[in-house]
Amino acid sequence: MNPVKQIGRYEIPILSVITVKQRTGLLSKIWPGYDVTLTNGKTLRFTEEEKQALDQARAEHEMVMQVYGMCLSAGLRP
């Protein structure tokens, strides 16, 4: 399951993010933020708020997976 979430200006499957790179150097003075690479090779620019939204979405996904694991151990059949 690769949940599609609204991350700021983008609606993306959050697990398709493979790298998040904080901008440094001169470019970061003009356009600060993060370069986010997706599995299809495209790179998006995330603002600080969008990076936080991505972190939160990933944490929620992790929590859902933990609870799903609890359900399976409690008897839910997949």
Add this chain to the structure above:
Amino acid sequence: MYDQSPQFGFVNSAMGGLPTTLDQINPAYYNQIANFVAANGGRLASISGIRLYDGLRVDSGVMPLTTFTFFQNGVNEQQSLFVATGTTYRKQNIDVSYWVDSGKLSQGYEALIWSMQVQIQLPGAGDNTVQTSGNSVNLPLDPGLVSAETAAAAGAPFKAGNVMRAILESFYFELFVNNTSFEHGPTYLFPTAYGAGNQLALAGVVANPIADGALSNTTGWCYQFPVMRHIPSLTRFGVRMTCQNAFTTAVTLSPFRVNVILDGIGVQPVTG
């Protein structure tokens, strides 16, 4: 998935195929769990497995053609026997889950339910004596010795298989949340995973038979809802049981219990 080549949006190809989703979650469950987690602040410490249970003591006699609703009376509330409705008792933890508060879950308690089970457990012979008063009325007092069994008396062997079949085909159940009914059907459609036994031993002669063993409507698994059912706090829910065949256990002297169990995960307020 591993054998599939990555595709980058060329003509006639699909977008992105790298194996990022190895968790194998059933998509039908993902959003339900996500909503359940989100509704409760995502605190793992407050989540636990929950088996919501409620039991009905069906005393010996002719089954009344009435409807009984499970999960309406919580711990410390009064409930009557199914046949002799004038006999009441105060429900304890052995009777009902303490999460239940008058037909709903208490404030701060919620559950996500994936199965409904109706548990029937029949011994091969009646108890020598049952409790006749107090909060344990109709529960076993003296289960009895095999050597004490005699025909046509308390503690006598009876045809547990036939009694079981009568129970399986005479009662109708339906789960409801608020005013909407969901899973429904006769007893035989809700087998339980919690039974014990399933063997009967018979001996003796017709005039003086003896029996031992237990018969349960378990196959070791239970029916699982295709859609999990969310029971929020302070929302009415329950399971209705309607008797539509007035069979009698007045001769077999075989009181039995009907326990309805809702399996799932629950969330509760925690401190610390």
